[in-house]
Amino acid sequence: MTTPLQNHLATGATHLCTCWAVTRSNGVTLGFTDHDLPLSFDGIDFTPESGLSARALASSTGLSVDNTEAIGVLSADAITESDINAGRYDGAVVQTWLVQWDDPSARKLRFYGTIGEITRARGGFQAELRGLTEALNQPQGRSYFKTCSAVLGDARCGVDLSDPACMAEAVAGDTDGQVFALADMAPFNDRWFEQGQLEVLTGAAQGLRGVIKSDALAGGSRQITLWDQIKAPIVAGDQIRLIAGCNKRADTCREKFSNFINFQGFPDIPGNDWLVSVPRSDGANAGGSLFR
Structure with missing residues (x-):
């Protein structure tokens, strides 16, 4: 079954534009479009001439960051320098659609990801866009350390951060x-x-x-x-x-949070001193373990 956008593309005379939505961590969503008139869908108003554009999307079958960037102009009524400095756009969710501007219901989501590194120069900004596969580039698996690998309050830790003690x-x-x-x-x-x-x-x-x-x-x-x-x-x-x-x-997990049952480290794992230990002439060399 073809979609409305595919039917429109098949005509050969297309009325297309690009729309971007940026959702910050505090829930504020800003919409932008390269069309010359405002558009609205999914409860988002996309404003034209807002100074935000994006380079052509380029994706691959690997796990590298999608090769795309958002480029914009800092303005008082859209993306401000003070908000960028405060970190309000760090990790913000970005969605990009290809839209038939005279019928916004005919559209296709082309990119879903987050904002990475942001640089500023000459009154504007340039933001790296990271696709969903970026998370797969992070180290996976478990490491064995004396200290805990959980984040305080996460599912593995189990501490309730709303507790008055926390x-x-x-x-x-x-x-x-x-x-x-x-x-x-x-x-x-x-x-x-x-x-x-x-x-x-x-x-x-x-x-x-x-x-x-x-x-x-x-x-x-x-x-x-x-x-x-x-x-x-x-x-x-x-x-x-x-x-x-x-x-x-x-000891912090046990005494401060009474949560040692969920401790995600290995406090009794031998250290480097045990790995390099050797028999000594002044020690007890009875064939037993060198680790006490």
Whole structure:
């Protein structure tokens, strides 16, 4: 059975355009088209002359990244430099359709993937588009380490991050987006949130996250320092959420989270010192194991 788009292509006189939809991690979807009039379908409005275009799609049977890029102009009403700097487009989902512009129901999805590396120059941007097969290029299988291979709160870990012992909400004070001075938030111990995450819940930076570098108690207050600055304005009064950190060690899993039954590491695996151990003249060489 042929599709409406195939029937249209068979006529030889085509009315075609390209439409792109970019869906950010916070659920905001932006639509763009190279047609000269607006189009709408699937609940998305595709705006023309928005400064976004894409190179010709090129895919292969291998697992390499699809050879395509989105090229656009930074503008106040579409994709802004501040949003790119804040990381709102990192990992955003991209869909591309070939559309009959006088009948948008005749269309074909040609690309589905995510945004990779973004570079900016001369008032514009260039974004790498990564196809679905990109995930298959990542290392697969399990590695054997003393430390845990799970991510805190994921299905293998099983820790409930909504538990009051794992999460706390606070009100931000004056901050540069990297260092936060907060109330003590008892009963959380010193360094409780170290290696965890800070998420902004309200304000201009809503939805943005940062990884916590250090968490120190001093003088009745708690100072949270992130590895990287959140590049969006955070003002006094904005709500933030702190998620506990995990250093992947067995004793932390057992004592901090009471979750040792789900520990995904191998704390008793012999180390390199055992692999290179040899008999010694001053040791007990009775033919037994060298590993004690």
